[in-house]
Amino acid sequence: MIDPYDILGVTRDADGTAIKGAYRKQAKTSHPDAGGDVETFSKLTNSYELLIDPIRRKVYDDTGYDPALADTKDLESVLVLETLMNELILDEREPGSFDPVAAMRRKLTDQIVSARFHILEMERHRGRIRNHLDRIGKRPEADILGRMFRARTDTIGEAITKSEAQIDSIERAYAMLEGYSYEMVEIVQNAAE
Structure with a gap:
């Protein structure tokens, strides 16, 4: 900023x-x-x-x-944090009974792991499609199936690029949380117990 x-x-x-x-x-x-x-x-x-x-x-x-x-990338990251903030506001737990900053960090980490897994799955599918493309015999006139396979790999490539940009935004959002801490309420045990 x-x-x-x-x-x-x-x-x-x-x-x-x-x-x-x-x-x-x-x-x-x-x-x-x-x-x-x-x-x-x-x-x-x-x-x-x-x-x-x-x-x-x-x-x-x-x-x-x-x-x-x-910066545009900062705006995307702020929107990621805004979504988490909205979830935090709706959390019914008593303030001080949980650490919202740590909860936001955990959710961001989960989002990164999920997006990376999604990329791996898309790369696996793209590899399978390319394998089919390498094995299919081409018609001498119009290679309709080849074009369809290539179109699918291009679409998956675009989706991977979007997921990588999403990971970048989430990582920036995580960095924006640096330096924050949260004071928890100490729970005092009743002496009569």
Whole structure:
């Protein structure tokens, strides 16, 4: 995630005037018409627009997240975490009686294992199809069956690529959980027992 405060070079308590001044100062040199980089100027503009909007700024300050400043892969990972967060909110157990961060990590690990197993299964099927393709005699005119077999292997290849991207998103989501801990409630045994 990009930190708009760092991009603009302002403190977290900067007011609108300071934000506007920092933006104008940097825009003079980073604007593409002044020889600046398009991507750098885009990040600068997005940072300014976020911090000047009180609602977006509050959301960013509370969550550290803004869609306009996030890398696409980070957004996919945030969506993975969002799904887990929704499950956590629906969990009826008493807060402090279980570690939700550890539970999220376990679920992410399970998702990675499942996706890797799915890839292995797809690779096995693709291998079988290729074996059939190698063994089938081709018709001299139109190789209809050969095209069908090749189309199946291409489709499986695309599915494998999607699963690999899914694993990458899950691994990024797992990395986003680094540094978090959860304080558990100590269960005190009753002395009368």
